[in-house]
Amino acid sequence: MVAAAKHPAENATRDYIDSTEFWRGISRSALMLQYCPVAKAFQHYPRPVSIYTGRRTLEWREASSTGTVYTITEGMIGSAAAGSEQRDVVIALVELDVGVRLLATVDVPASREVQIGDRGRVVFFEHPEGYIYYRFRIDA
């Protein structure tokens, strides 16, 4: 059962920095990340300035969604007490080929366990909380 959805970006411009472009990208299955044209490098998660220059030398660019599993953990998330569904997940920290790390739950292949070094790509899905989000699908 999907709990009453509260979109994580409900207050996207007020609670943190303006991440509207990231969420617009998600809605059309594109990974939009911050890019510093001075350093010629991406950064993620979004920040109010470039981590390379300390200045607001930032734009949003679509990033390649391919990458490699850097590390993983497995556990139960969600809380019945808090009204959300409990489920087992594999969580990965992924090194995207564009040079940033991305936290994501993993679309686990049926045939085998996920391992560090596995290749895959970011895909988009309906999160159990009721909004479109991303996860990492291991290559078959």
Next chain:
Amino acid sequence: MSHSPIVIAGYAEIPVKFRSGRSAYEYAGQVFDQLLSRTAIPKELIDGLSVSSSLSEGSNPFLAGYMAEALGLQCHWLNLSALGGASSLAGVAAAGAAIQAGRTRLAAVISADAPSTKWGSNYGAYRAEFQAPNGVMGPPAAFGLLMSRYAYQYGDPTEALAKIAVTQRRHALLNENTCDKLRKPISREDYLASRFVAKPLRLLDSVMFCDGANALLVTTEDYARSIGLEKFVRITGYAECSNPNPGDPLLPLTESGFLQLAPRLFEQSGLSPGKIHQLQAYDDFTIAILMQLEHLGFCETGAGAKFVLETDISFSGSLPINTGGGQLSVGQPGLASGGLNLVEAVRQLFGEGGERQVRRAQNALVTGIGMIPYGRSWIISAAMTLEA
């Protein structure tokens, strides 16, 4: 401007409890009363106060002021130390600097928190959008990720982590301030059988939120003597590193700010890892101890497990680690946890370790860690050397 060495000239600690039903203010009052009782000084002599930030009172930006009011202290120096598990260390260091600058003469550093009774914090920032939806709700998942990567790079550290957990529990059983729920021995087999919280992280790799408080009195050696405080330890080094290598989005997860602060710390104190008599290392999770041993230079990078397995880390051993049981086995009193091992270091250097007194008690290295970030080990690293 004072040139007399900065010292810690008193300590106090309240037993750690799980869901005490009491607030951080109640705990602060208890520990302040004990501090005055143990040092026999009138409260009017205390003219400085550092309060550690608190999870249970995290929504109050004026916590330090409310605490000064609650404790009836007039302060010429007031500080809110908000470096997570490094708050106590940073508070003591800031008190020392304020004393050297002539702003205060005698400062109390009080850390009190009651997160197992009441939660009052919201970390905000990017977490709701980019972290929590991926299942990384708190430190266990972050440390599960860290442990996997560590094992991938350096080999499975399970046996060493088991030794740390078992040794610290043995220490905690000799500590009257240990939380009742944790007051039972554990074996290697118990450790191995404990459930995975965030695989490969086990329950017995992890701390349990509790309630508690600790306090320290900071002044100069000259002033301590002048008011009759004959027991004190000198602060001979302090260094921090927060957010190391911010321009490297691919910084190895197995690195921390301790790599950068260690040379500065040891240069200040003139000590080196081989000369350290006791290590009171911040221990929210067992793997953090291995990494600190490596990053502080007790052993080579990746050799932490081997070092632990080959070293007697008990209170009577060659390198006693977390002789009070640490927060892993005493219980983690929220953000007062950083003071837990600091108080234990002072207690040991005062020769008041009781049944768990270390053999060599001329110096101690104490560390603090704060804040679990996105895709990195931890943000804040701090370390202090103390000498009797």
